[in-house]
Amino acid sequence: MRPLFSFVHKSYIVLLSLVLLAACQPTKLRVLFGHQDDVVYGSGWQRLADSTYADTRSCIRDVTGQYPDLIGFDIGGIELNHSRNLDSVPFSRMLEECARQFERGGKVTLSWHARNPLTGGNSWDTTPCLAQVIDPDTEVHDTMQVWIERAAAFVAQVAALQTQPDQLIVRLWHEQSGNWFWWGREAASAQDYIALWQWTRNYMNILDINALYAYSPDKLTLYEDTPEGAYRETAEWYPGDEYVDIIGTDCYHHGGAEGTEDYLYRAHRQLDAAARLAKEHGKRFAFTETGCEALRCPNWYTTVLLPLLREYPDIEYVLVWRNAWDIPTHYFLPLPGTPEAEYFKKFINQL
Numbered sequence: 001m002r003p004l005f006s007f008v009h010k011s012y013i014v015l016l017s018l019v020l021l022a023a024c025q026p027t028k029l030r031v032l033f034g035h036q037d038d039v040v041y042g043s044g045w046q047r048l049a050d051s052t053y054a055d056t057r058s059c060i061r062d063v064t065g066q067y068p069d070l071i072g073f074d075i076g077g078i079e080l081n082h083s084r085n086l087d088s089v090p091f092s093r094m095l096e097e098c099a100r101q102f103e104r105g106g107k108v109t110l111s112w113h114a115r116n117p118l119t120g121g122n123s124w125d126t127t128p129c130l131a132q133v134i135d136p137d138t139e140v141h142d143t144m145q146v147w148i149e150r151a152a153a154f155v156a157q158v159a160a161l162q163t164q165p166d167q168l169i170v171r172l173w174h175e176q177s178g179n180w181f182w183w184g185r186e187a188a189s190a191q192d193y194i195a196l197w198q199w200t201r202n203y204m205n206i207l208d209i210n211a212l213y214a215y216s217p218d219k220l221t222l223y224e225d226t227p228e229g230a231y232r233e234t235a236e237w238y239p240g241d242e243y244v245d246i247i248g249t250d251c252y253h254h255g256g257a258e259g260t261e262d263y264l265y266r267a268h269r270q271l272d273a274a275a276r277l278a279k280e281h282g283k284r285f286a287f288t289e290t291g292c293e294a295l296r297c298p299n300w301y302t303t304v305l306l307p308l309l310r311e312y313p314d315i316e317y318v319l320v321w322r323n324a325w326d327i328p329t330h331y332f333l334p335l336p337g338t339p340e341a342e343y344f345k346k347f348i349n350q351l
């Protein structure tokens with residue numbers, strides 16, 4: 001009797017331990033991970049000339065062995081009929097890589113750092129112009145009409161490359177709650193901003209573009225006030241249910257490890273506000289841009305971003321910004337072979 005009892009007893013303990021071990025494993029998150037310009041260049045390399053698929057390189061694949069779920073591209077420069085965007089990415093390369101990404105079953109998100117249509121300066125030229133932009137009796141309005149047509153024509157080309165539903169996300173007029181863009185809060189009113197958004201989206205509808213549209217504020221002026229203030233500000237500039245499919249927020253970590261508390265404070269305020277608005281309006285929810293430049297807060301992916309994402313299981317995707325090939329400290333994804341790359345792999349394994 002005794003040996004049998006002992007065997008059953010031991011098996012029971014082993015089984016119980018396995019069950020407990022499995023229960024203690026953190027559950028994986030169902031969030032897609034994205035990186036801006038991931039396949040056209042990375043820190044210290046670039047593929048800006050047309051390339052064959054065999055030449056394809058990817059910042060994320062260099063570290064994890066897998067292509068990204070999501071790639072971000074910016075179409076700033078399309079409004080002037082330029083052949084390259086504001087970061088020198090040829091639009092022909094963008095189309096090539098969008099096609100490859102869609103064929104792999106991945107997603108693409110487009111943003112647009114459009115120039116200031118009054119001055120011709122870049123997006124960060126905050127000379128107020130939005131009131132004129134939306135006034136049909138002005139030349140600035142006519143300029144904007146042409147710019148929207150050019151942007152929409154390019155977006156239509158990207159949309160036509162999709163091989164599955166919902167692969168393209170168009171993020172219009174992003175970070176308007178900040179004071180750095182001409183469509184931002186210092187240079188624009190909520191009413192005019194919404195009019196610009198609706199106009200742009202309506203024009204994309206005319207071209208029958210098959211895409212999802214994302215609204216993504218950034219830093220909120222009222223965030224230090226109350227969660228209610230953050231929500232009110234996010235809601236006040238919301239372009240409306242007919243125009244938006246995804247509600248998210250952009251939020252960056254500054255100031256190294258010492259900046260963690262501030263980042264988490266702002267991220268919570270902004271994500272809470274966006275999540276609430278998304279829920280109330282039956283919209284999808286995303287962390288549309290984040291990152292810690294040059295990983296100045298060590299082990300950022302597993303100690304800061306991962307726990308944050310765990311708090312928001314409804315986030316569909318998170319995008320980090322570009323690894324510039326020509327600015328050594330301007331990167332958001334760890335470089336292969338560094339200790340940060342190992343932390344990043346652990347992070348990716350949790351998704």
Ligand code: BMA
Pocket residue numbers: 074086087113321322
């Ligand atoms: C900013 C920086 C700039 C870049 C711009 C548009 O955040 O990365 O260098 O030109 O985005 O991509």
